[in-house]
Amino acid sequence: MKSYRKELWFSTSTRRALINITPEINKCLAESGVKEGLLLCNAMHITASVFINDDEAGLHHDYEVWLEKLAPEKPHSQYRHNGFEDNADAHMKRQIMGREVVVAITDGQLDFGPWEQIFYGEFDGKRKKRLLVKIIGE
Amino acid sequence: MKSYRKELWFSTSTRRALINITPEINKCLAESGVKEGLLLCNAMHITASVFINDDEAGLHHDYEVWLEKLAPEKPHSQYRHNGFEDNADAHMKRQIMGREVVVAITDGQLDFGPWEQIFYGEFDGKRKKRLLVKIIGE
Amino acid sequence: MKSYRKELWFSTSTRRALINITPEINKCLAESGVKEGLLLCNAMHITASVFINDDEAGLHHDYEVWLEKLAPEKPHSQYRHNGFEDNADAHMKRQIMGREVVVAITDGQLDFGPWEQIFYGEFDGKRKKRLLVKIIGE
Numbered sequence: 001m002k003s004y005r006k007e008l009w010f011s012t013s014t015r016r017a018l019i020n021i022t023p024e025i026n027k028c029l030a031e032s033g034v035k036e037g038l039l040l041c042n043a044m045h046i047t048a049s050v051f052i053n054d055d056e057a058g059l060h061h062d063y064e065v066w067l068e069k070l071a072p073e074k075p076h077s078q079y080r081h082n083g084f085e086d087n088a089d090a091h092m093k094r095q096i097m098g099r100e101v102v103v104a105i106t107d108g109q110l111d112f113g114p115w116e117q118i119f120y121g122e123f124d125g126k127r128k129k130r131l132l133v134k135i136i137g138e
Numbered sequence: 139m140k141s142y143r144k145e146l147w148f149s150t151s152t153r154r155a156l157i158n159i160t161p162e163i164n165k166c167l168a169e170s171g172v173k174e175g176l177l178l179c180n181a182m183h184i185t186a187s188v189f190i191n192d193d194e195a196g197l198h199h200d201y202e203v204w205l206e207k208l209a210p211e212k213p214h215s216q217y218r219h220n221g222f223e224d225n226a227d228a229h230m231k232r233q234i235m236g237r238e239v240v241v242a243i244t245d246g247q248l249d250f251g252p253w254e255q256i257f258y259g260e261f262d263g264k265r266k267k268r269l270l271v272k273i274i275g276e
Numbered sequence: 277m278k279s280y281r282k283e284l285w286f287s288t289s290t291r292r293a294l295i296n297i298t299p300e301i302n303k304c305l306a307e308s309g310v311k312e313g314l315l316l317c318n319a320m321h322i323t324a325s326v327f328i329n330d331d332e333a334g335l336h337h338d339y340e341v342w343l344e345k346l347a348p349e350k351p352h353s354q355y356r357h358n359g360f361e362d363n364a365d366a367h368m369k370r371q372i373m374g375r376e377v378v379v380a381i382t383d384g385q386l387d388f389g390p391w392e393q394i395f396y397g398e399f400d401g402k403r404k405k406r407l408l409v410k411i412i413g414e
Contacts (some may be wrong), residue, residue, distance in 0.1 A: 001139055001277055001414050005382055025197035036141040037274060038178060040314060040378050044389025046329045052148065052237055053184045053229055062226050062263055071342065088338050091329055095373055097233055097412040099328055100177050101238050102378050104272035111270060111394035113182030134380035134389060136313060136413065137274065138139050153278060174279040176316060176412060190375055191322045191367055196356035200364050204347065235371055240316050240378050242410035244281055249408060250319025273413065276277050 004032035004135040007044070012125035014075075018060050021050075021118045021131075023104075026110065027132045035108045037137015041118060042100035045129045047090035048096035049121030067093045067123075090123035097121045105137055142170035142273040145182070150263035153211075155188055157258045158187075159269075163241075166271045167255050173246045175225065178267035179256060184257045185228035187235035187259030194222015205231045205261075228261035235259045278412040280308035283320070288401035291349075292335050295396045297326075297407075301379075302386065304409045311384045313413015317394060318376035321405045323366035326372035327396030343399075345371045366399035373397045381413055 006028050010019065027043060041050050053059070072078075079088030080097035102119060104111035120131055140182060146165050147155065149248055163179060179188050191197070210216075211228035217226030243250035282304050286295065302318060317326050331336070347368035348354075355364030377394060380387035403411055 002310070003382075003413070005380065005387070026287070036139070038176065038272070038314065040380055042378075044392065046389075048393050053233070054253060058221060059226060059229055061215045062219050062232070066230055069345065070208065079338045081332060081338050082254070083334060088335060091335055091346070092339070092342055093256065095327065095329070098236065098374065100378060102180075102238060104139075104143065104178055104180070104270055107271070111143070111272065113268070113270075115182075115184050116182065132380055132389075134314070134382070134387065157323065170299065174277070174412070176314065176410070178350075189371065191371070196359060197367055200355045200357050200370070204368055208346065215397060220346065240376060242316055242318070242350060242408055244279075244410070249281070251322075251406070251408075253322050254320065275279070 001136060002034050006133045007130045009128055010120060010122065012122045012129045015125050016064060017122045017125055020055050021120050022117045022135060025133060029105065029110060031061050032135040033063050034105055034135050034137040037105045037135060039068055040100060040101045040134045041131060047087050047094055047124035049094045049128055050101055050131055052073050052101050052118055053131045054115050055117045067130045070096060076078055086088050087124040093123045139274060139276060140172050144271045145268045147268045148258060148260065149266045150260045152262050153261045154202060154265055158255050159192050159258050160255045161272060163256050168247060170273040172243055172273050175243045177241045177243055177252040177270060178238060178272045181269050183230055185262035185265055187232045188239055188269055189235045189259055190254050190256055192253050193255045196243055203260050210235060225262040225264060231241050231261040277412060278414060281407045282409045285404055285406045286396060286398065286414050287404045288398045291401050292340060293401055295403050296393050297396050298330050298393045301394050301409060304324045305381065305386060308411040310381055310411050310413040313381045313411060315381055316376060316410045317407060318381045319407050323370055323400035324405055325370045326377055326407055327373045327397055328377050328392050328394055329392050331393045345373060363400040369399045
């Protein structure tokens with residue numbers, strides 16, 4: 001069994017951002033040399049997400065509006081977590097969007113449907129944060 | 139390490155549907171010959187879900203009502219994604235219900251609690267779509 | 277390939293509770309002897325969750341309030357599932373918080389960011405329920 005590990009770092013200029021990381025993940029997979037197996041990609045911070053969906057700007061706008069409706073950032077005082085922090089909403093948004101994805105590896109490729117793209121979802125940015133790529137297989 | 143891959147195809151007659159796929163997944167597991175390992179099952183489309191819950195018609199009705207409350211389909215014009223599409227709500231419903239499940243395989247069986255059943259959740263149907271089953275182990 | 281399996285049992289005194297299970301999961305990992313691989317931890321019941329987030333009491337209070345807003349328990353009669361049951365809301369809360377986590381194992385440790393902790397999320401407690409830990413690797 002082969003195993004591979006890499007951290008990818010991000011520092012967004014805005015509080016919230018969705019970043020297509022599929023090219024970086026493909027690079028990791030090539031480096032790993034794994035042909036058959038599983039790839040785990042997870043946020044290492046608890047106010048961020050890794051998820052798979054469509055790379056379409058209109059949809060990303062809709063996600064922003066929708067997540068703000070389901071778990072509004074403001075007023076910060078509505079959340080008990082926001083004593084010394086102001087990011088309780090980010091802990092909630094990340095539960096809806098998910099911490100991690102597990103992707104099949106077949107013939108050395110991410111085994112994806114036609115529109116699947118992997119995103120890093122930042123909900124409390126403007127600082128250095130990272131995600132983990134772990135691959136196991138043969 | 140053994141690995142196994144199969145696609146399962148669906149074409150629902152309604153826009154939204156929940157389909158119990160546990161029998162098909164059990165068939166895949168038997169075909170794979172894997173006794174100890176992990177099984178990944180994920181939607182290959184970004185407006186569909188694979189999730190584990192109860193096979194109870196009342197609950198499935200409740201999910202339909204609940205998902206429509208959290209991410210209503212109409213009016214289509216409320217979503218910027220719906221320029222050429224009308225399925226932005228399906229991209230949201232799938233985030234709540236989840237893209238994938240990972241299931242333990244023990245002694246050649248899905249290692250399930252008493253009520254766990256695997257569902258394909260279709261949120262933008264009436265056309266051919268598919269999911270992926272990937273198994274690794276020994 | 278090594279594989280390891282363990283069930284962990286819980287019986288909460290309240291209907292809803294969030295329990296930090298990271299110490300128990302670390303014990304499982306040590307028992308498994310796996311140095312490189314993947315760890316799956318999932319609720320075996322469909323009204324409970326396993327998720328990763330922050331161990332902060334204010335945030336846990338916020339989750340309780342938030343989940344009750346998105347999927348209120350009462351009135352029980354609002355859900356069709358609640359004919360003989362009263363736990364439809366728990367089936368929904370668990371979809372938002374998630375059934376399972378998959379965690380990378382590196383050098384015999386859970387490969388975690390600084391604040392990641394694993395929780396058992398009980399949404400229909402006051403009875404014996406369990407989760408599964410499955411580890412594969414080398």
